[in-house]
Amino acid sequence: QRVDFSCVVVLLHFLFPLFSLPQSSLVSSMDARNQTPVEEFLFLGFSALPHAQIYLSFVFLIIYLVTLIGNTTIISLIQLDSHLHSPMYFFLSHLSCMDICYLSVTIPKILVNFLRQRNAISYNQCMAQMFFLMTFAGSECALLAIMAYDRYAAICQPLRYSNLMSGQVRIPLALASWVWGLLDSAIHTSLATKLSFCGSNYIDHIFCDVPPLLKIACSDTYVNEMALHLASVFMGLTPFLFIVLSYVFILSAILRIQSNTGRSKAFSTCTAHLTVVVIYFGMANVNYNRPKAGYSLEIDTLISTLYCVVTPMMNPIIYSLRNKEVKEALQKLLERLKKGWTSN
Structure with missing residues (x-):
């Protein structure tokens, strides 16, 4: 039931404000006429609030600390309380680890930019930020689908649950969710390093992501856009449809329970996960599938902030408020x- 904290250790080496990646052969964003490679990008997300950035830094710092404390507390509770040594909480510990990593990719850089009063990021740091951001985002989609299957097995197949979610099954499933996001991120990052940026280096965003980079690329982005469309199906739509199908069977099984107490208990084990799914996939859909035109930069910044900053903070709050066992632990x-x- 141990959680692999290596994700946090590895991530520390990529906290962008503290460790600058050396210039390497990745910096190959040069057009056919050998123009100077882009060395940095400038974020425009908070450009409309130049005088409020010092106050925003405190808000983001509080959100970051709350997320770290909340998710670390959940991981610790799962490790220390034997009543939480079950498959459901095993996957929850991985979800908390992903949220810590996910937020650590963006918040430290945003805070340092606020303090420096210059919203810039180097080319290599941008590629690294995009790689890890997409890794943890894709992994979380897969993990939420696996957690839905866990609830399906517990409610619809209770007699076979111990076999369906044994250690030989749940550990490979958890690892598969990490690999799922890693492979997707490697493809997009590899394609992004082949883009040429010979014009503007201003990004209408608050962090490095594939869609904003494609908007300012001066080379052909057809392959990148096709990869994004395929990823939206395999990384987003497929896990979401799997979750919906799982909850159709779960709801059907719950409605067949005769006693109100049993029906309420069965449904209570799913409400926290279902709430997280609705928030995460809802915000992801708004962030990535909103119209390209029609929203101001301020609205885009707000949506991106809610998706990448607020959502990871909400998960431990939801699970602590909606889960009786977590509250008791x-x-x-x-x-x-x-x-x-008191004894001391």
Whole structure:
């Protein structure tokens, strides 16, 4: 039931404000006439709020700390409380780890840019940020689908649940979710490094992502756009449809339960996950599938902030408020800490 914290350790080496990646052969964004390669990009997301950035830095710092504390608390509770050593909480610990990594890709760079009062990022840092951001986003889509299957197995196949979600099954499933996002991200990042940026280096966004980069590329982006369309099907739509199908069977099984108590208990085990699914896929759909025209830069910035910053913060809050077992484990931990303090 141990959570692999290597994702956090690896991520520390890519905290962009602290560790600058050396210039390498990746910087090949040169057009056919050998123009000077782009060395950095400038974010326009918060350009309309130059005097409020110092206040925004405090807001983002609080959000980052709340996310770190909330998700770390959930991971710790799952490790320390034997009542939480079940497949559902095993996957939840991986979800919390992904949220920590996901937010750590964007927030530190945003905070440093606020302090420097210059919203810039180097080319290599941009490619690295995009790579890890897409890795954790794609992995979370896959993991949410796996968590839906776990709930399906628990409610619709209770007699076979221990076999369907044994250690030999759930560990490879969790690893597969990480690999799922990693492969998708590697494809998009590899294609992005082949783009030429011979014009503007201003990005209408708050972090490096594929769609904003395609808007300012001066080379042919057909292959990149096709890869995005395919990814939207395999990385977004497919897991979402799998989740919907799983909950159709789950709801059908719950409605067949005779007692109101049993029906309420079965449904309560799904509400937290279902809430996270609606928020995550809803915000992702608004962020990536909104019309290219018709929204101001301020609205785009707000939507992007809600998707990449607020959503990871909401997950531990949702699971702590909607899950009785998590609340009981937290209460036990607080009582244990209180006794330790009073005894000293």
